[in-house]
Amino acid sequence: xxxxxxxxxxxxxxxxxxxxxxxxxxxxxxxxxxxxxxxxxxxxxxxxxxxxxxxxxxxxxxxxxxxxxxxxxxxxxxxxxxxxxxxxxxxxxxxxxxxxxxxxxxxxxxxxxxxxxxxxxxxxxxxxxxxxxxxxxxxxxxxxxxxxxxxxxxxxxxxxxxxxxxxxxxxxxxxxxxxxxxxxxxxxxxxxxxxxxxxxxxxxxxxxxxxx
Amino acid sequence: xxxxxxxxxxxxxxxxxxxxxxxxxxxxxxxxxxxxxxxxxxxxxxxxxxxxxxxxxxxxxxxxxxxxxxxxxxxxxxxxxxxxxxxxxxxxxxxxxxxxxxxxxxxxxxxxxxxxxxxxxxxxxxxxxxxxxxxxxxxxxxxxxxxxxxxxxxxxxxxxxxxxxxxxxxxxxxxxxxxxxxxxxxxxxxxxxxxxxxxxxxxxxxxxxxxx
Numbered sequence: 001x002x003x004x005x006x007x008x009x010x011x012x013x014x015x016x017x018x019x020x021x022x023x024x025x026x027x028x029x030x031x032x033x034x035x036x037x038x039x040x041x042x043x044x045x046x047x048x049x050x051x052x053x054x055x056x057x058x059x060x061x062x063x064x065x066x067x068x069x070x071x072x073x074x075x076x077x078x079x080x081x082x083x084x085x086x087x088x089x090x091x092x093x094x095x096x097x098x099x100x101x102x103x104x105x106x107x108x109x110x111x112x113x114x115x116x117x118x119x120x121x122x123x124x125x126x127x128x129x130x131x132x133x134x135x136x137x138x139x140x141x142x143x144x145x146x147x148x149x150x151x152x153x154x155x156x157x158x159x160x161x162x163x164x165x166x167x168x169x170x171x172x173x174x175x176x177x178x179x180x181x182x183x184x185x186x187x188x189x190x191x192x193x194x195x196x197x198x199x200x201x202x203x204x205x206x207x208x209x210x211x212x
Numbered sequence: 213x214x215x216x217x218x219x220x221x222x223x224x225x226x227x228x229x230x231x232x233x234x235x236x237x238x239x240x241x242x243x244x245x246x247x248x249x250x251x252x253x254x255x256x257x258x259x260x261x262x263x264x265x266x267x268x269x270x271x272x273x274x275x276x277x278x279x280x281x282x283x284x285x286x287x288x289x290x291x292x293x294x295x296x297x298x299x300x301x302x303x304x305x306x307x308x309x310x311x312x313x314x315x316x317x318x319x320x321x322x323x324x325x326x327x328x329x330x331x332x333x334x335x336x337x338x339x340x341x342x343x344x345x346x347x348x349x350x351x352x353x354x355x356x357x358x359x360x361x362x363x364x365x366x367x368x369x370x371x372x373x374x375x376x377x378x379x380x381x382x383x384x385x386x387x388x389x390x391x392x393x394x395x396x397x398x399x400x401x402x403x404x405x406x407x408x409x410x411x412x413x414x415x416x417x418x419x420x421x422x423x424x
Contacts, residue, residue, distance in 0.1 A: 157389040158397050162374045164387060171383070175376060177369040185370050193404035194359045194367065 012050045015040055016064050019057065020108075028111040028118070033057065058115065062122045065112060069094050070126070073133045083141035087159075088187045090137060091166050092180045098169050106173075113170055131156060146191060162186060224262045227252055228276050231269065232320075240323040240330070245269065270327065274334045277324060281306050282338070285345045295353035299371075300399045302349060303378050304392045310381050318385075325382055343368060358403060374398060 018039040022031045033054055037047045051057035072093045076086055102109040116123045138155055141147060147155055160167070165175035166183045185194070230251040234243050245266055249259045263269035284305045288298055314321040328335045350367055353359060359367055372379070377387035378395045 154394075154397070158394060158401070161377050161387060161389050161394060162398055162401070164383065165373050165376050171376065175373060177373050182366075182370060182373060185366070186374055189370070189374065189401055189405060191405045193400075194362055194370070194402055 008050070012060065013064075015042070015047060015050055015057070016061055019061055020064075023111050023115070024105060024108045027107070028115045055119075058119050059122050062116070062119060062126070066126045068097060070129065072097065073130060077133050077136055083137055083144055083146065084187065084191055086137050087134075087141070087190070088184060090134065091163055091187070092183050095166050095172065095178070095180060095183060098172055102169070102173055109169070109173075131160075134159065141191075159190060162190065220262070224272065225276075227254070227259060227262055227269070228273055231273055232276075235323050235327070236317065236320045239319070240326045267331075270331050271334050273327070274331060274338070278338045280309060282341065284309065285342060289345050289348055295349060295356055295358065296399065296403055298349050298352070299346075299402070300396060302346065303375055303399070304395050307378050307384065307390065307392060307395060310384055314381070314385055321381070321385075343372075346371065353403075371402060374402065 015036055019031065019036050022035055022039060033047050033051070034044055036057070037044045040047075051060060073090060076090045076093065079086065079089075081089065135152060135156060138147070138152060138159070142150075142152070163183070163186060165171040165178040166186070172178050188194075227248055230248050231243065234247055234251060245259050245263070246256055248269070249256045252259075263272060285302060288302045288305065291298065291301075293301065347364060347368060350359070350364060350371070354362075354364070375395070375398065377383040377390040378398070384390050
């Protein structure tokens with residue numbers, strides 16, 4: 001994960017870490033800029049130098065939540081994996097991170113889901129970004145001769161539906177079977193079905209290499 | 213749908229219809245046996261002849277909710293459709309009914325979801341029943357040479373995961389793409405993937421016939 005490069009970034013990061021701590025302690029409700037300022041021993045007006053509004057602070061909070069997930073997507077898309085393995089890792093690596101976050105502190109995780117519902121537009125911009133990356137992977141698969149006759153729009157919809165329990169953080173928790181191993185089967189089904197399961201036995205995740 | 217056969221059943225049905233009306237008016241909270249008795253102009257002790265406890269009443273309420281859905285499953289399982297078409301209709305017919313119920317009265321639908329969460333054990337018995345029927349269809353498909361090398365337990369888990377937005381009533385509403393048309397594609401993917409989409413073009417639902 002990228003580390004803050006400047007004093008300004010370091011101070012902003014400190015404020016966001018304080019906001020996270022407050023959400024962990026109290027849940028997502030009624031946290032003010034004053035609370036966050038106090039937690040950092042900073043004046044309220046000083047906090048506004050970093051975040052001109054509460055909304056700006058929660059946007060940065062969301063950016064911090066999605067940072068690692070976005071890095072995973074970028075890495076996978078830029079790699080030289082085969083399209084199928086790319087699609088698998090695109091979902092599997094984020095599933096593993098999200099599950100670990102949930103297991104580390106379920107209450108905090110659920111608080112972040114509530115914050116996400118309250119800042120729906122911000123979250124949707126990250127969902128759109130994920131769709132954009134997924135479209136790139138599916139286009140690559142189509143370029144490699146897969147999904148003949150299927151329009152990309154429909155394919156996107158179908159893949160999002162089939163993988164919902166592996167991707168939507170709310171469902172991931174509701175559906176215990178949403179494991180990386182089962183994800184492998186579902187990705188294989190997208191390409192060739194379960195018709196001959198010998199062809200879709202689980203395999204270890206391949207290492208990432210960056211496409212030259 | 214089966215109609216009440218006896219006076220006893222007719223009176224029980226009247227009480228359940230009154231309970232439904234109260235849930236529609238007030239939402240799922242704080243409805244008592246007294247409220248339901250009053251709505252039917254019946255004494256409280258008379259109501260207990262039909263439902264010995266509030267829990268018994270909500271169990272019957274759930275049975276009434278699931279009746280049509282169970283009849284669909286029974287009909288599809290007993291039909292002579294090919295396994296793939298059977299699996300499709302097993303989900304598609306219930307999806308259509310559930311969506312129609314939601315659209316007819318979204319608030320009532322959501323109230324029933326909350327009631328379902330409060331009576332989790334009752335709902336789970338219907339989920340188990342649905343799993344039982346699905347296992348029969350998948351066993352038939354396996355008997356017809358599909359899913360070679362795949363264990364039924366895993367196959368059940370995978371199919372339930374892939375079809376979650378088409379089956380789980382909470383998700384069905386959250387995922388707009390959960391249409392019968394898209395379901396057809398996903399069922400086809402389970403059997404043969406999207407590898408060659410020409411093979412998985414949507415088709416009209418076939419009529420049901422009972423297997424002789």
